[in-house]
Amino acid sequence: MMKRSAIILLAVAIAAGTGSLTAQTVTSGLRGPTPLNDEGPAPPMLPNRNTSEKEVRNYPEQPPVIPHNIDGYQVDLNGNKCLSCHARARTAESQAPMVSITHFMDRDGQFLASVSPRRFFCTECHVPQNTANLPVSNDFTDVDTLLSRASRGGRR
Amino acid sequence: MTTTADDPNAELNAKRGFIARSWAFLLELWQVLTRPSSVFALGTLVLAGFVAGVIFWGGFNTALEITNTEKFCTGCHEMKDNVYAELKSTIHFSNRSGVRATCPDCHVPHNWTDKIARKMQASKEVWGKIFGTIDTREKFQDHRLELAAHEWARFKANDSLECRNCHSADSMDITKQSPRASVAHQRFLFTKEKTCIDCHKGIAHQLPDMRGVPGWQ
Numbered sequence: 106m107m108k109r110s111a112i113i114l115l116a117v118a119i120a121a122g123t124g125s126l127t128a129q130t131v132t133s134g135l136r137g138p139t140p141l142n143d144e145g146p147a148p149p150m151l152p153n154r155n156t157s158e159k160e161v162r163n164y165p166e167q168p169p170v171i172p173h174n175i176d177g178y179q180v181d182l183n184g185n186k187c188l189s190c191h192a193r194a195r196t197a198e199s200q201a202p203m204v205s206i207t208h209f210m211d212r213d214g215q216f217l218a219s220v221s222p223r224r225f226f227c228t229e230c231h232v233p234q235n236t237a238n239l240p241v242s243n244d245f246t247d248v249d250t251l252l253s254r255a256s257r258g259g260r261r
Numbered sequence: 262m263t264t265t266a267d268d269p270n271a272e273l274n275a276k277r278g279f280i281a282r283s284w285a286f287l288l289e290l291w292q293v294l295t296r297p298s299s300v301f302a303l304g305t306l307v308l309a310g311f312v313a314g315v316i317f318w319g320g321f322n323t324a325l326e327i328t329n330t331e332k333f334c335t336g337c338h339e340m341k342d343n344v345y346a347e348l349k350s351t352i353h354f355s356n357r358s359g360v361r362a363t364c365p366d367c368h369v370p371h372n373w374t375d376k377i378a379r380k381m382q383a384s385k386e387v388w389g390k391i392f393g394t395i396d397t398r399e400k401f402q403d404h405r406l407e408l409a410a411h412e413w414a415r416f417k418a419n420d421s422l423e424c425r426n427c428h429s430a431d432s433m434d435i436t437k438q439s440p441r442a443s444v445a446h447q448r449f450l451f452t453k454e455k456t457c458i459d460c461h462k463g464i465a466h467q468l469p470d471m472r473g474v475p476g477w478q
Contacts (some may be wrong), residue, residue: 157441173441177351179463184471186463188478195476200444219478 135240154234159202163247168230169202175233180226187227188220325380331363337390340364343401347466367423367465368412375419406469413458421457428457 139145157173178186190199208224209216277285298306327333335341345364348354353362370376388394395401395408416423430450435443449455459476462468471477 155439155441157439173439177464179468182470184463184468184474184477189460189476192478195478 148237151235151237154236160234163245165248171231171233173233175228180228185220185225185227192220325376328380329365329369329376331365334364339390339395339401343395343398344466351465353465362427362465366426370419370422371426405467409462409466409469413462416458417456424457424461 137145153174154172155174160170160172162169175187180187188204189195190201191204193203195201196203204220204224206216208220209218211217211221212223301309331345335345353367355361370379393400395404430446433446433450435446438446445460449460450457462471462474462477
């Protein structure tokens with residue numbers, strides 16, 4: 106008798122549990138009210154930031170971001186459109202920043218005459234920036250902010 | 262005027278070679294053409310000549326226009342699978358306003374004499390088609406630099422005329438351009454220091470091996 110009522114109670118509990126789960130719509134900040142097994146409508150694509158003005162790096166080692174459109178720029182074995190402006194010899198005419206000297210180094214730190222093959226594909230590291238708002242807020246603090254905090258041993 | 266029926270040399274004529282007979286025919290034709298007509302009135306001849314002229318000229322221009330369409334150009338798989346396929350992803354095929362360039366807009370001069378000159382030059386492409394010069398993707402890639410160099414040279418020689426048929430420097434509003442484009446156009450285009458193709462290579466089709474091309478690495 107005791108055992109049977111326990112089984113019934115368990116069954117009722119499970120049924121109620123699954124019922125409440127299916128009734129629930131999971132709302133996540135990123136994916137919206139779309140059910141988990143469906144794909145929601147894609148948000149519209151926004152244009153790139155196209156100011157052509159140098160942007161501050163977020164940390165010293167950050168590859169500088171591209172402050173202009175690069176739509177249709179061909180970078181492959183046949184040619185590199187980026188280097189038409191950013192190559193050492195082209196910078197006088199284009200007034201674009203020259204690719205840094207580290208891009209001329211091979212793996213052993215030896216300098217080559219031109220951009221090293223392993224640094225040839227610009228967009229592996231350098232990317233244009235979109236005008237979209239951040240979907241998730243970011244509380245990244247850069248190193249200069251940390252250094253300038255008045256603390257013992259820190260920079261004043 | 263003699264006819265073959267009462268010509269005493271008819272048998273001899275038949276025995277003569279093909280070239281001799283053709284020559285005799287041409288000679289006779291010339292004699293007929295250079296003598297004034299004794300059968301048709303001058304008005305009839307003028308009218309017939311006018312009508313025939315209209316039909317010939319109209320037909321010629323229609324045929325010329327048909328060869329000047331994208332449908333005709335992409336009728337060959339060489340064009341359809343290579344350059345046309347590459348064009349499709351560029352701004353000259355699909356863009357916000359829906360205005361697009363077709364093959365002849367860029368590759369055939371628009372004024373008549375230059376167009377005819379280009380068409381005559383293009384008869385070499387028929388040779389290429391017959392002998393399969395670029396009938397595979399690999400062969401096309403091998404010839405890409407040569408083909409591109411021809412077009413660059415043509416654009417350079419006519420000051421990018423086919424670009425300027427649509428993109429006029431006078432109508433260019435540099436305040437609507439990105440800062441980078443506006444600076445470059447003021448420095449190089451407006452001063453006539455460079456022409457469109459000097460900077461805008463590879464905007465409609467993929468680039469060949471650019472080693473040695475000025476301005477490229």
